[in-house]
Amino acid sequence: MTALLLAIGLLAGLLGSLLGLGGGVVVVPALEFLLPLAGRSLPIQAAAAISQIGVLSVSVASTAGYIQRGQVRLRLGYQLVLFTILGGILGSLLGLLLPAATVGLIFSLLLFYSAFTLLRGIRRLEQGSAKPSRWVGVAMTFAGAMSGLLGIGGGSVQVPVMNLLGGVPIREAMATSTFIMGLTAFANAVVYSSGHQLNLALAAPVALGILVAARVGAQIQHRIPVAWLKLAFSLILLYSGVNLAARSLGIPL
Amino acid sequence: MNDVRLPLWFYPAGYWLALVLLALSLFLPPLRLVGVIWLLLIPLAALIWVLVSSLRAGDRQLAWRVSSVALLLALVVALGLWRAGAR
Numbered sequence: 001m002t003a004l005l006l007a008i009g010l011l012a013g014l015l016g017s018l019l020g021l022g023g024g025v026v027v028v029p030a031l032e033f034l035l036p037l038a039g040r041s042l043p044i045q046a047a048a049a050i051s052q053i054g055v056l057s058v059s060v061a062s063t064a065g066y067i068q069r070g071q072v073r074l075r076l077g078y079q080l081v082l083f084t085i086l087g088g089i090l091g092s093l094l095g096l097l098l099p100a101a102t103v104g105l106i107f108s109l110l111l112f113y114s115a116f117t118l119l120r121g122i123r124r125l126e127q128g129s130a131k132p133s134r135w136v137g138v139a140m141t142f143a144g145a146m147s148g149l150l151g152i153g154g155g156s157v158q159v160p161v162m163n164l165l166g167g168v169p170i171r172e173a174m175a176t177s178t179f180i181m182g183l184t185a186f187a188n189a190v191v192y193s194s195g196h197q198l199n200l201a202l203a204a205p206v207a208l209g210i211l212v213a214a215r216v217g218a219q220i221q222h223r224i225p226v227a228w229l230k231l232a233f234s235l236i237l238l239y240s241g242v243n244l245a246a247r248s249l250g251i252p253l
Numbered sequence: 254m255n256d257v258r259l260p261l262w263f264y265p266a267g268y269w270l271a272l273v274l275l276a277l278s279l280f281l282p283p284l285r286l287v288g289v290i291w292l293l294l295i296p297l298a299a300l301i302w303v304l305v306s307s308l309r310a311g312d313r314q315l316a317w318r319v320s321s322v323a324l325l326l327a328l329v330v331a332l333g334l335w336r337a338g339a340r
Contacts, residue, residue, distance in 0.1 A: 002279065006279075053289055053292065053293075056292055056293065056295075056296070057271075057292060059296065060264060060267060060268050060271065060292060060295050060296075061268055063264045064264035064265045064268055067258075067259055067261060067263070067264055068261050072259075074257065074258070074259070074303060074315070075314070075315055075318070078300075078303070078315065078318040078319050078322055079318050081322055082318075082321060082322055082325060085322070085325055085326070085329070086325070089329060182295065182296035182299075183296045183297075183300065183322065183326070186293055186296055186297065186326065187325075187326060187329045189293060190329050190330055190333040191329065191333060193333060193337065194332070194333035194334070194336040194337040195336070196337070200285060200286050200289045200290075201282070201285050201286070203289055204275055204278050204285035204286075204288055204289050205275075205278075205279070205285075207271075207275055207288070207289060207292055208272070208275035208276060208278070208279070208288075211268065211271060211272050211275065212272070
């Protein structure tokens with residue numbers, strides 16, 4: 001069991017750093033589909049709770065480098081994190097209250113969206129725009145809610161919001177988003193823990209795998225043919241999304 | 254007013270300690286809890302560092318923002334403990 005959890009963390013950390021995905025898109029489906037092979041199954045809420053610790057690991061592993069390169073905007077980060085924490089609390093509470101099938105169905109939509117953006121790429125502005133939009137707070141609250149509900153980092157929402165609506169250059173948006181994910185994941189983990197869904201003993205090997213692989217992934221990034229990896233992983237995401245949607249809707253595959 | 258920054262060693266130190274604790278926990282399972290709690294404390298410790306630094310530097314805007322985050326997190330923890338105890 002520990003070896004499997006460690007392998008899930010390694011996979012999440014490696015794919016996360018190579019493809020720019022948050023760990024949650026890997027950790028939650030992997031826990032849902034692979035853990036039963038070791039004779040244990042988890043409700044999707046418990047998988048999302050463990051994934052919060054994974055997100056925290058991604059944040060800690062990556063923030064070190066971002067701070068050294070001076071890319072984290074502390075002032076902006078501590079302003080926006082209020083929105084993501086509030087959204088995260090709401091999302092985590094929803095995660096505890098909603099039926100597992102509903103959360104599973106929403107997660108399958110996230111998997112389809114992730115596969116789509118991985119193949120197509122997201123629109124980005126290298127320098128950012130001059131005037132921040134008034135919708136940044138609302139959008140960041142939404143990002144936080146998704147992170148709380150689904151156990152994801154929320155970077156797929158936060159980075160475009162900061163970049164396209166907030167006028168933050170793309171590299172600083174990515175760094176600041178990764179930095180604030182840690183605090184959002186902390187609040188989400190507390191909410192899930194209060195609902196007795198967070199199993200720290202299962203989360204520890206996943207976190208270890210992510211801490212190791214995120215660093216390794218950053219170092220081998222330029223030696224891996226990422227285009228093929230994107231295509232392959234998009235297909236896995238689509239396959240997982242179809243399976244999760246079918247299971248949530250009670251359709252046997 | 255000085256520009257408030259996190260020291261460059263802060264996150265690497267947190268990372269390496271978490272890595273060692275979690276690696277040891279593979280052989281000493283009680284350390285799993287310690288390792289994950291340490292991981293949870295890293296962004297909190299950064300928050301406190303920035304709060305103290307901003308107060309010392311007289312950066313009231315940043316101190317206010319960081320205090321708001323700290324208060325919100327304190328509220329989340331208090332409500333979480335209460336909810337966990339009530340169940």
